[in-house]
Amino acid sequence: MMNKPEATVSGNKSCEVGKSKVRDRIFDTACELFYEHGIRCVGVDAIANAAGTNKMSFYRSFPSKDDLVLEYLREHERAHWEWWDATIAPHHGAPEKQIMALFEGQLAKSRKKDKHGCAFLNAMVEIRETEHPAREVVYAYKAETRRRFRKLAKEAGAQTPDVLGDALTLIASGNAMSSISFSCQDGPVVNSPKIVKKLLEAYLQ
Amino acid sequence: MMNKPEATVSGNKSCEVGKSKVRDRIFDTACELFYEHGIRCVGVDAIANAAGTNKMSFYRSFPSKDDLVLEYLREHERAHWEWWDATIAPHHGAPEKQIMALFEGQLAKSRKKDKHGCAFLNAMVEIRETEHPAREVVYAYKAETRRRFRKLAKEAGAQTPDVLGDALTLIASGNAMSSISFSCQDGPVVNSPKIVKKLLEAYLQ
DNA sequence: TACGTGTGTTACCGTTCAGTAACATGAATC
DNA sequence: GATTCATGTTACTGAACGGTAACACACGTA
Numbered sequence: 208m209m210n211k212p213e214a215t216v217s218g219n220k221s222c223e224v225g226k227s228k229v230r231d232r233i234f235d236t237a238c239e240l241f242y243e244h245g246i247r248c249v250g251v252d253a254i255a256n257a258a259g260t261n262k263m264s265f266y267r268s269f270p271s272k273d274d275l276v277l278e279y280l281r282e283h284e285r286a287h288w289e290w291w292d293a294t295i296a297p298h299h300g301a302p303e304k305q306i307m308a309l310f311e312g313q314l315a316k317s318r319k320k321d322k323h324g325c326a327f328l329n330a331m332v333e334i335r336e337t338e339h340p341a342r343e344v345v346y347a348y349k350a351e352t353r354r355r356f357r358k359l360a361k362e363a364g365a366q367t368p369d370v371l372g373d374a375l376t377l378i379a380s381g382n383a384m385s386s387i388s389f390s391c392q393d394g395p396v397v398n399s400p401k402i403v404k405k406l407l408e409a410y411l412q
Numbered sequence: 413m414m415n416k417p418e419a420t421v422s423g424n425k426s427c428e429v430g431k432s433k434v435r436d437r438i439f440d441t442a443c444e445l446f447y448e449h450g451i452r453c454v455g456v457d458a459i460a461n462a463a464g465t466n467k468m469s470f471y472r473s474f475p476s477k478d479d480l481v482l483e484y485l486r487e488h489e490r491a492h493w494e495w496w497d498a499t500i501a502p503h504h505g506a507p508e509k510q511i512m513a514l515f516e517g518q519l520a521k522s523r524k525k526d527k528h529g530c531a532f533l534n535a536m537v538e539i540r541e542t543e544h545p546a547r548e549v550v551y552a553y554k555a556e557t558r559r560r561f562r563k564l565a566k567e568a569g570a571q572t573p574d575v576l577g578d579a580l581t582l583i584a585s586g587n588a589m590s591s592i593s594f595s596c597q598d599g600p601v602v603n604s605p606k607i608v609k610k611l612l613e614a615y616l617q
Numbered sequence: 618t619a620c621g622t623g624t625g626t627t628a629c630c631g632t633t634c635a636g637t638a639a640c641a642t643g644a645a646t647c
Numbered sequence: 648g649a650t651t652c653a654t655g656t657t658a659c660t661g662a663a664c665g666g667t668a669a670c671a672c673a674c675g676t677a
Contacts (some may be wrong), residue, residue, distance in 0.1 A: 214417040216664080224537060225646075227623075227624095229624070232579055240637080244540050245537065245538070245540050246657085247452055247538075250663075250664055250665080251664075251665065251666080252663090252664075252665090260624080260625080261624090261625065261626070261627095262665090262666080262667095262670095263624085263626080264623085264624060264625075266666065267624080268666090269621080271665080271666080272664095272665065288496040315477075320418075323484055324533075324536075324537065325589075328529075328533075328537070328589060329537045330590065331450075331529075332450065332529065332534045332538060332592070333450070333537060333538065334534070335449050335450050335453055337628095339651090341469060343591070353600060356591075369602055369603070370603045370606055370610075373600035373602075373603040373604075373607065374583075374600075374603070374607040374610075376586065376600045377582070377583050377586030377587060377600050377601075377604060377607065378579075378582050378583065378586060379586070380585065380586035380589040380590065380600075381581065381582030381583060381584070381585035381586040381590070382582060383587070384530075384533060384586070384588070385554075385581075385582070385585065386587055387533065387536050387537070388532070388551065388554040391535050394582045395558060395578035395579075395582050396582075397578075397586075398574070398575045398578040398579070399578075399582060401575055402575060402578065402579040402611075403584065405575075405579075405611075405614050405615065406607075406610070406611070406614070407615065409610050409611070409613065409614040410610065432652080432653075432654095433653095434654070455633075455634055455635080456634075456635060456636080457633095457634075457635090465636090465654075465655080466638080466654090466655065466656070466657095468637085468638095468654080468655075468656080469653085469655070469656095470636080471636065472653080472654080473634090476635080476636080477634095477636090560656060584627065
C-alpha cells in the first residue's frame with residue numbers, strides 16, 4: 208500500500224503526449240466526487256462508473272485509491288496557489304490591495320462552488336492515520352498559507368507582521384469553515400472583506 | 413434507520429436512577445473514540461470492546477450507530493455551552509472581558525486536549541448525507557455561536573456589532589481549524605487573544 | 618497477417634462493518 | 648426456589664469496498 212508507482216506503462220507515444228484519456232477522465236471525476244461527497248464516501252467503483260469506465264481500468268491508471276487521493280490533494284494545492292498568484296498579480300507592489308483581493312476572491316468563490324469547505328481540512332478529518340502521506344500535503348499547505356500572509360503583512364509595513372499575518376490566516380480559515388457549516392448565502396464570510404479592511408487599518412498605524 | 417427509540421427498557425429501577433451503567437460506559441467511550449479517530453473510523457465493535465463489553469450490549473442500549481452519533485454531538489453541544497457560560501460568568505456585565513475570556517479559554521483548551529479540531533465540523537465533513545439529523549445539530553451550533561458573538565459585540569457597544577460579531581466568529585472558527593492542521597504548539601491560535609484585543613479596540617472606537 | 622497495446626467485461630477474493638438471533642449466566646426480587 | 652432482567656457469548660447475515668485474475672475486443676502498426 209502506498210508505494211510509488213513509477214509508471215505502469217513506460218514508453219508508448221500516447222503517454223508522452225497526454226497520458227491516457229481514460230486516466231484523465233477518472234482523475235477529473237474523482238476530484239469532483241471527492242470534494243463533493245468526501246473521500247471515504249466515494250468508492251473506486253463509483254469513480255470508475257461516473258467516469259464512464261470500470262474498476263479494472265481504474266487500477267490500470269492508479270496503483271491504489273490512496274495514490275489517487277494523494278494526487279487529488281496535490282492538484283488542489285497546485286490550483287490553489289495558481290489562484291492565489293493570479294489574484295495578487297494585478298496589484299504587484301501594493302500588498303494591502305493584494306490582501307483585499309485575496310479575501311474578496313475567497314468571498315466570490317464561496318458564492319459559487321466551494322460549498323463543501325476546505326478540501327485540505329476535509330482530507331485531514333477523513334484521513335486520521337498519522338502516517339498517511341496526504342496529511343503532509345495538508346501540513347505543507349497550511350504552513351505555506353501562514354508564511355504568505357505573514358510575508359504580505361510585512362510588506363504592508365505592519366509593526367507586528369506575524370500577528371497580522373496570523374489574523375489573516377485565521378480569518379481565511381474561518382471563511383473556509385463557514386462555507387461548510389452555514390447555509391452559505393449569508394454566513395460570516397460575507398463580512399470578511401470589511402473585517403480584513405478594519406484589521407489592516409488597525410495594524411498599519 | 414434513524415428512528416426515535418423511546419426507550420427499549422421502560423420501567424426498571426436502575427433506569428430511573430442512572431440509566432444503565434453499561435450504556436454510560438459505551439457512550440463515554442464512544443465520545444472519546446469518535447473525537448480522536450473520527451466517526452467513520454470507529455466501528456461498533458471497537459466501541460463495545462473498548463468499553464469492556466460487546467456488540468450485543470451496544471445494540472441493547474442504542475438502536476443504531478447513527479443514533480449514538482447524534483447523541484455524541486448533542487453531548488458535545490451541551491458541554492460546549494456549559495463551558496461558554498462558565499467562562500463568561502465571572503465577567504458579568506463586562507462584555508469585553510467576556511470576549512477575551514472566551515478566546516483565552518479557547519487557547520488554553522487548544523494546548524490541552526482539543527487536538528483534533530472541532531467535533532461539529534468534523535462530523536459535518538464525515539457525514540455528507542444532507543438528510544442526516546446530525547447535520548442539524550451542527551447548523552444549530554454554528555448559528556448559536558454567531559448569535560452569541562454578535563450579542564456580546566452589541567453589549568460591548570460596537571457601532572457595527574454584526575460585523576464585529578462575525579469577526580469573532582471567524583477567528584474562533586479559524587482557531588478550531590488550526591488545531592487540526594498545524595503542529596499544535598505554535599499555530600496561529602497562539603496569537604488569537606492579541607488579535608481579538610486589537611479587533612475590540614478597532615471596533616469600539 | 619501478426620502483433621502489441623489500451624480498454625472493456627465478468628467474476629472473483631478477503632476484509633470490514635452494521636445489525637440480528639439464540640442461548641447462557643448471574644444477581645436481585647418475589 | 649422460581650422468576651426476571653441485564654449482560655455476556657457465539658455465530659451468523661448481507662452489503663460495501665479495495666483489489667486481482669482471466670479473457671475478449673478493437674485498433675494501429677510493422
